[in-house]
Amino acid sequence: MKYNLIDRNLFINNRKNFASAMKPSSLAVFNSNDIYPVSADSTLPFAQHRDIFYLSGVDQEESILVLFPDCPKAKHREILFLKETNEHIAVWEGEKLTKEKAFETSGVKTVYWLQDMEKVMFELMTQCDTVYINTNEHYRANVETQTREDRFTKWLTHKYPAHSVAKSNPILQRLRSVKDQIELDLMQHACNITEKGFKRVLNFVKPDVWEYNIEAEFMHEFLNNRSKGFAYTPIIASGNNANVLHYIENNQQCKAGDLILMDVGAEYANYSSDMSRTIPVSGRFSERQKQVYNAVNRVKNEATKLLVPGAFWEEYHVEVGKLMTSELLGLGLLDKADVQNENPDWPAYKKYFMHGTSHHIGLDTHDYGLLHEPMQANMVFTVEPGIYIPDEGFGIRLEDDVVIQNSGEPFNLMRNIPIEAEEIEDIMNA
Numbered sequence: 001m002k003y004n005l006i007d008r009n010l011f012i013n014n015r016k017n018f019a020s021a022m023k024p025s026s027l028a029v030f031n032s033n034d035i036y037p038v039s040a041d042s043t044l045p046f047a048q049h050r051d052i053f054y055l056s057g058v059d060q061e062e063s064i065l066v067l068f069p070d071c072p073k074a075k076h077r078e079i080l081f082l083k084e085t086n087e088h089i090a091v092w093e094g095e096k097l098t099k100e101k102a103f104e105t106s107g108v109k110t111v112y113w114l115q116d117m118e119k120v121m122f123e124l125m126t127q128c129d130t131v132y133i134n135t136n137e138h139y140r141a142n143v144e145t146q147t148r149e150d151r152f153t154k155w156l157t158h159k160y161p162a163h164s165v166a167k168s169n170p171i172l173q174r175l176r177s178v179k180d181q182i183e184l185d186l187m188q189h190a191c192n193i194t195e196k197g198f199k200r201v202l203n204f205v206k207p208d209v210w211e212y213n214i215e216a217e218f219m220h221e222f223l224n225n226r227s228k229g230f231a232y233t234p235i236i237a238s239g240n241n242a243n244v245l246h247y248i249e250n251n252q253q254c255k256a257g258d259l260i261l262m263d264v265g266a267e268y269a270n271y272s273s274d275m276s277r278t279i280p281v282s283g284r285f286s287e288r289q290k291q292v293y294n295a296v297n298r299v300k301n302e303a304t305k306l307l308v309p310g311a312f313w314e315e316y317h318v319e320v321g322k323l324m325t326s327e328l329l330g331l332g333l334l335d336k337a338d339v340q341n342e343n344p345d346w347p348a349y350k351k352y353f354m355h356g357t358s359h360h361i362g363l364d365t366h367d368y369g370l371l372h373e374p375m376q377a378n379m380v381f382t383v384e385p386g387i388y389i390p391d392e393g394f395g396i397r398l399e400d401d402v403v404i405q406n407s408g409e410p411f412n413l414m415r416n417i418p419i420e421a422e423e424i425e426d427i428m429n430a
């Protein structure tokens with residue numbers, strides 16, 4: 001791991017919170033992700049499942065966490081099963097968690113090697129009535145492979161068919177959506193790394209650079225700051241590429257006079273940051289580009305103020321739609337008749353702004369959070385309005401990550417990343 005050791009009190013508290021939401025006489029199981037194959041002996045870089053990470057800090061393959069809060073044996077109330085390691089194995093396979101290091105990382109005192117799992121699980125299962133399994137119920141999930149968690153669930157429920165089954169996911173969605181201060185500090189750190197990348201890019205961009213040159217500048221800064229890299233596939237979209245919402249080719253040349261939309265964020269310690277900025281290739285916005293830019297920026301500022309405890313995600317989006325409609329009228333992109341005759345299910349503004357304004361962010365870029373429940377302090381959301389105008393050859397999106405506060409406006413984790421049009425121009429021309 002490139003990141004510095006995380007205060008294990010985070011994981012200790014997370015387990016305590018999860019345990020207090022469990023039914024009596026139940027246990028819960030969480031698995032690492034697989035290492036995914038490419039072909040031959042090639043693999044993709046390991047990416048830990050965020051749930052076992054959230055509850056233990058264990059960032060290693062083939063790990064299992066078991067929580068059994070009212071287990072008659074006190075030492076079995078929290079257990080980690082890990083891949084065996086020792087000095088000899090470490091020479092071949094690299095450094096893995098020892099039992100001591102696993103405790104230091106997670107605060108879990110009982111650590112067994114994986115080969116003892118079936119035997120220990122048998123004892124635990126005879127002592128409980130319900131088993132919590134971890135299914136993926138994220139509103140944007142779209143998974144075709146069988147995960148290690150899925151395989152384990154299949155094995156467990158087949159071997160122990162008389163147990164009741166309960167769902168971990170709703171508990172995790174609630175817990176993970178409200179961030180601990182330790183998490184907010186890690187997310188601030190991720191945003192600060194993104195800021196360094198963006199400032200580097202502002203001093204780098206000039207006509208005729210290629211989109212991938214810009215991607216490389218970000219990566220340089222991220223890796224030098226203990227980030228693994230991008231929190232999600234970056235979008236570096238010049239000119240009309242910005243109007244392809246999921247443009248990730250990043251293989252075109254940036255032409256003088258065009259804008260570049262960049263939707264880029266560093267990860268740090270598995271936490272995401274998610275930023276969008278739109279800058280002029282030549283260092284100066286045209287009059288029209290600046291007019292649209294300032295409209296997007298105003299919508300972003302006003303939308304941010306609506307993120308307060310008690311607000312509902314769906315109603316918030318309706319309000320942002322009204323802000324955007326009024327700006328589009330001001331820009332002459334919509335007229336009054338367009339708005340009067342609009343389809344309430346697909347309002348007129350959606351012609352120029354067709355995606356959502358905000359999503360939870362945290363260990364996942366599109367993080368957990370139950371969208372029909374009211375917003376709470378310490379939830380972290382993106383705010384990312386955009387206006388896309390293929391006919392004029394540009395699209396603009398601006399995005400910050402903000403923390404909902406108990407009172408007042410949200411706290412902006414990206415408050416130090418330049419966003420005002422004049423500020424961007426000043427830096428690019430310095």
Ligand SMILES: [Mn+2]
Nearest residue numbers: 274382384399
């Ligand atoms: Mn986003």
